[in-house]
Amino acid sequence: MRAALAGLAALTLSVTGCGGGAADEPTGGTVTVFAAASLTEPFTKLGRDYEAAHPGTRVVLNFAGSSALATQLTQGAPADVFAAASPATMKTVTDAGDAAGTPAVLVRNQLVIAVPEGNPDRVTGLADLARPGAKVALCAEQVPCGAAAKAALAAAGVRLTPATLEQDVKGALAKVKLGEVDAALVYRTDVRGAAAELDAVEFPESARAVNDYPIVVLKHAGNPAGARAFVDHVRSDAGLAVLAAAGFQAPPSR
Amino acid sequence: MSRPPRRRQRVPLALLVPAGLGLLFLVLPLAGLLVRAPWTTLPRRLAQPGVLTALRLSLETATAATLLCVALGVPLAWLLARVRFPGRRLVRALVTVPLVLPPVVGGVALLLVFGRRGLLGSWLDATFGVTLPFTTAGVVLAEAFVAMPFLVIAVEGALRGADPRYEEAAATLGAGRWTTFTRVTLPIVAPGVAAGAVLCWARALGEFGATITFAGNYPGRTQTMPLAVYLALETDVQAAIVLSLILLTVSVAILAGLRDRWVGTA
Numbered sequence: 001m002r003a004a005l006a007g008l009a010a011l012t013l014s015v016t017g018c019g020g021g022a023a024d025e026p027t028g029g030t031v032t033v034f035a036a037a038s039l040t041e042p043f044t045k046l047g048r049d050y051e052a053a054h055p056g057t058r059v060v061l062n063f064a065g066s067s068a069l070a071t072q073l074t075q076g077a078p079a080d081v082f083a084a085a086s087p088a089t090m091k092t093v094t095d096a097g098d099a100a101g102t103p104a105v106l107v108r109n110q111l112v113i114a115v116p117e118g119n120p121d122r123v124t125g126l127a128d129l130a131r132p133g134a135k136v137a138l139c140a141e142q143v144p145c146g147a148a149a150k151a152a153l154a155a156a157g158v159r160l161t162p163a164t165l166e167q168d169v170k171g172a173l174a175k176v177k178l179g180e181v182d183a184a185l186v187y188r189t190d191v192r193g194a195a196a197e198l199d200a201v202e203f204p205e206s207a208r209a210v211n212d213y214p215i216v217v218l219k220h221a222g223n224p225a226g227a228r229a230f231v232d233h234v235r236s237d238a239g240l241a242v243l244a245a246a247g248f249q250a251p252p253s254r
Numbered sequence: 255m256s257r258p259p260r261r262r263q264r265v266p267l268a269l270l271v272p273a274g275l276g277l278l279f280l281v282l283p284l285a286g287l288l289v290r291a292p293w294t295t296l297p298r299r300l301a302q303p304g305v306l307t308a309l310r311l312s313l314e315t316a317t318a319a320t321l322l323c324v325a326l327g328v329p330l331a332w333l334l335a336r337v338r339f340p341g342r343r344l345v346r347a348l349v350t351v352p353l354v355l356p357p358v359v360g361g362v363a364l365l366l367v368f369g370r371r372g373l374l375g376s377w378l379d380a381t382f383g384v385t386l387p388f389t390t391a392g393v394v395l396a397e398a399f400v401a402m403p404f405l406v407i408a409v410e411g412a413l414r415g416a417d418p419r420y421e422e423a424a425a426t427l428g429a430g431r432w433t434t435f436t437r438v439t440l441p442i443v444a445p446g447v448a449a450g451a452v453l454c455w456a457r458a459l460g461e462f463g464a465t466i467t468f469a470g471n472y473p474g475r476t477q478t479m480p481l482a483v484y485l486a487l488e489t490d491v492q493a494a495i496v497l498s499l500i501l502l503t504v505s506v507a508i509l510a511g512l513r514d515r516w517v518g519t520a
Contacts (some may be wrong), residue, residue, distance in 0.1 A: 061398060064489060067488035067489060068487065068488055071487055071488065071491060075491075117278065135388070137470070140471065140484075140485050140488070142485050142486055142489040162472065163387075163388040163470060163472065164387075164388050164470025164471055164472050164476070165470075165472055165477075165485075166466075166471060166472075167471065167472050167488070168484060171466075175470070178369060178371065179369070179370055179371040180365065180367055180371070180387050180388070181368050181371050181388075216375040231511070
């Protein structure tokens, strides 16, 4: 109810903002952002910051596995900005002709082994996950974190039978938090967000499975000016600082 | 047959139009699947190893879940229909909770009880070394949790509709409660049990949320058709359509085939 009221208020504000003069407020209105589940925390903050810096605008965030988002977008879901967790998922959107311009790599993320606080099983690397009786959650190959996990395991020459292949990285994370698995391969940023319950074990092969996060303004954006302004905001030094604080790394080119 | 049956009655347009729209709304998405199905590559896609594995697992777990529901649900329905006890209304409400509960919540609840750290699960793990999440048994449990109310409601309805005088007559003739139940009550409500079992089976076959939350997703062990459809949608919409089509065909075939034969139109 409160969200609905807030939405109504924002809508009223944006309508009056547009009526007041579209020229001096070109970035008003609502910006709809589809973002990978792993971007949930920093993008929520970035969205609030953006709203504060641009009074009268509203940022609507939709988080899910980026492959699912890409499917929704290519099937016509209305959005202004897409931030994916891998170039491959972004490619499905650009290939479908749904992107305006070329995606820019925003940040990169690396896999870690998430283990319960204190690392009770003393996991030190990928090889430990293949121990008999060890229960491990991975992401399904179809989603970026699963593709990265597969690459990392291949690089380490480790073969393991996971207990489950989750549909997104938050699913894998939840299974460790609940204690149903002993470990999960998730992003460093995910563990940082759950530092009270989980520890991260770094492993060298994760360098072979780095995920770049591209961001792009969508072709059928209802609010292209707002979309560009939001992307600029996310890519500004202040925006990148928020992402770095969440554990993301800067892309090598910057 | 004194009066000739007048079948053709005039249907008011005010009812016919919304009824037609309602039917269209339910059938159109299914037609969408048929229209968009990649018919030319269908045989090749069906032959892919994961598809049949998921389908077989779905059929097996739904059947096992239905058997479990019949074994536990029929006595529960009998209790609700035939025995007066304090708190019966509450029990009846509790039994139907999984109907309205989001399946994901059901999955979380199951984890908290049967999970490795769960109330009963930790005991099972410590005593027998048995963990239910990520196993086929876990899938059956998740499906049974979500589908059982369908059976209980159907059977309870049948029991309430059945004339209790047959049971009373059996009792006066010296039959015990168990004999009365198995020899008199059960045969009377058999169509109700069959109807409930079919509904229960169909619901179990379509279960997604509780399954992926409680049993996880692993091909061949816990990946049922709905899970396979969801994951296929992440990368390959065509594959998702094919999988959906199979699930739809199986469900409709079973529902249509059984409904007329056993459920009747009573």
